[in-house]
Amino acid sequence: MPTVSMTVNGRKMSGECEERTLLVSFLRETLGLTGTHVGCDTSQCGACCVHVNGDSVKSCTLLAVQADGAEITTIEGVANGEELHAIQEAFRDNHGLQCGFCTPGMIMSALDLLKHNANPSETEIRHHLEGNLCRCTGYHNIVKSIQAAAVAMGGAS
Amino acid sequence: MYAFKYHKPSSIEDAAKVFSGADDARYLSGGHTLLPSMKLRLAGPSDIVDLSGIAGLKGIKVEADKVTIGAGTRHNDVALSAEVRAAIPALADLAGGIGDFQVRNRGTIGGSIANADPSADYPAAVVGLGATVHTNKRTIAGDDFFTGMFETALEDGEIVTAVSFPRPKRAAYMKFPNPASRYAVVGVMVAETASGMRVAVTGAAASVFRVAEMEQALASNFSPDAIAGVAVPADNLNSDIHAAADYRAHLVGVMAKRAVAKAAG
Numbered sequence: 366m367p368t369v370s371m372t373v374n375g376r377k378m379s380g381e382c383e384e385r386t387l388l389v390s391f392l393r394e395t396l397g398l399t400g401t402h403v404g405c406d407t408s409q410c411g412a413c414c415v416h417v418n419g420d421s422v423k424s425c426t427l428l429a430v431q432a433d434g435a436e437i438t439t440i441e442g443v444a445n446g447e448e449l450h451a452i453q454e455a456f457r458d459n460h461g462l463q464c465g466f467c468t469p470g471m472i473m474s475a476l477d478l479l480k481h482n483a484n485p486s487e488t489e490i491r492h493h494l495e496g497n498l499c500r501c502t503g504y505h506n507i508v509k510s511i512q513a514a515a516v517a518m519g520g521a522s
Numbered sequence: 523m524y525a526f527k528y529h530k531p532s533s534i535e536d537a538a539k540v541f542s543g544a545d546d547a548r549y550l551s552g553g554h555t556l557l558p559s560m561k562l563r564l565a566g567p568s569d570i571v572d573l574s575g576i577a578g579l580k581g582i583k584v585e586a587d588k589v590t591i592g593a594g595t596r597h598n599d600v601a602l603s604a605e606v607r608a609a610i611p612a613l614a615d616l617a618g619g620i621g622d623f624q625v626r627n628r629g630t631i632g633g634s635i636a637n638a639d640p641s642a643d644y645p646a647a648v649v650g651l652g653a654t655v656h657t658n659k660r661t662i663a664g665d666d667f668f669t670g671m672f673e674t675a676l677e678d679g680e681i682v683t684a685v686s687f688p689r690p691k692r693a694a695y696m697k698f699p700n701p702a703s704r705y706a707v708v709g710v711m712v713a714e715t716a717s718g719m720r721v722a723v724t725g726a727a728a729s730v731f732r733v734a735e736m737e738q739a740l741a742s743n744f745s746p747d748a749i750a751g752v753a754v755p756a757d758n759l760n761s762d763i764h765a766a767a768d769y770r771a772h773l774v775g776v777m778a779k780r781a782v783a784k785a786a787g
């Protein structure tokens with residue numbers, strides 16, 4: 366079996382896996398980082414969203430071997446130790462989650478939006494979330510959370 | 523997913539060699555069509571030849587008369603490129619409407635056209651802008667590239683290396699997206715090019731096609747009204763759970779008019 370090495374949340378990590386192992390399985394099962402979720406088998410729900418070399422991608426639609434040598438950020442790498450990231454605080458304050466299953470993917474996706482567009486409009490946020498499905502909230506509070514995060518992170522006024 | 527052998531060659535020559543030496547190999551680019559079908563066990567190649575390690579396949583080159591996009595260039599690289607937006611805004615718009623942001627961060631133009639999904643967006647740009655497809659063996663006119671449902675002019679093992687799009691005088695792409703997948707139920711590229719008017723339709727039939735009657739009407743009067751009377755026959759159009767053939771025929775007219783209005787500015 367090949368050995369795959371990557372920098373995950375700033376730490377060098379490696380492990381053995383089959384060629385057919387998906388990145389999400391490698392993160393969850395080999396590295397034990399279960400914050401990244403699997404919500405579908407059709408690449409549509411976005412629960413598995415992580416950053417690979419700075420870009421948000423669906424880790425269920427990428428082989429672990431394709432990410433060999435990459436820099437990965439998962440939801441576990443967003444907070445600063447015990448201190449939540451502004452976007453995590455914003456989701457808590459705005460009731461942006463109910464069951465929380467979609468939340469890691471929503472946050473990783475939204476962080477990529479805010480990187481490209483520090484002050485997105487409500488419409489831009491809703492379009493950006495095209496690839497993230499939520500069964501609980503009806504999206505409204507997720508959008509509010511991301512707007513609040515943009516303000517807290519200094520982009521919006 | 524079935525097991526396979528994984529290869530990551532660093533040159534086109536090596537990729538072609540590994541491919542031809544394997545039992546049942548498939549090239550892997552962004553993986554956003556191939557991996558989902560392998561996960562569902564609809565595909566089970568013996569060998570995967572990952573093209574992402576080949577530096578020469580990536581990148582965008584904007585010249586006075588054309589824009590050339592490497593086969594391994596991601597949809598977001600095209601959608602978010604200020605240079606592409608300035609040269610051919612319709613192409614940046616089309617790429618920016620594919621799937622969702624995460625799909626656009628992985629999926630590539632080479633994979634999209636090699637796959638030739640009847641509902642894919644890029645075929646409308648390749649035919650609608652009169653592009654040329656470059657491969658490791660030859661160049662293929664965009665008009666001759668798509669030959670049927672999931673069928674192209676590519677030979678077994680042939681690698682798409684780039685696509686060049688001549689700059690149109692004006693062009694616009696409009697699609698009616700499937701609300702779940704974002705694939706085109708119907709998408710229409712309208713372009714006034716140096717070699718004449720082009721109207722290319724994706725999503726509606728087995729493969730992308732041009733509408734000659736609309737092209738003629740637009741050549742004498744570039745306005746939505748000019749094509750309002752052109753009916754596209756529903757006979758050979760797709761019918762599925764998303765849309766019946768007659769509805770798709772209707773949508774071709776609506777999307778074409780919207781595209782003309784947008785291109786006319």
Ligand SMILES: Cc1cc2nc3c(=O)[nH]c(=O)nc-3n(C[C@H](O)[C@H](O)[C@H](O)COP(=O)(O)OP(=O)(O)OC[C@H]3O[C@@H](n4cnc5c(N)ncnc54)[C@H](O)[C@@H]3O)c2cc1C
Nearest residue numbers: 551552553554555556621629630633636642643682704705
């Ligand atoms: C949720 C979701 C939504 C999507 N929505 C849309 C949409 O709205 N519109 C749309 O157009 N597409 C859509 N797609 C498809 C997406 O654009 C794919 O990325 C694209 O069709 C295939 O490109 P790829 O680079 O991922 O190719 P891959 O999946 O890597 O490959 C696809 C096929 O092309 C072959 N291939 C790849 N590169 C080459 C090459 N250089 N030369 C020869 N053969 C090659 C492969 O062997 C394979 O058979 C969607 C996909 C997903 C998962």
Ligand code: FES
Nearest residue numbers: 404410411413425
């Ligand atoms: S688990 Fe990756 S998109 Fe659903």
Ligand code: FES
Nearest residue numbers: 463467499500501
């Ligand atoms: S909070 Fe339950 S799926 Fe989004």
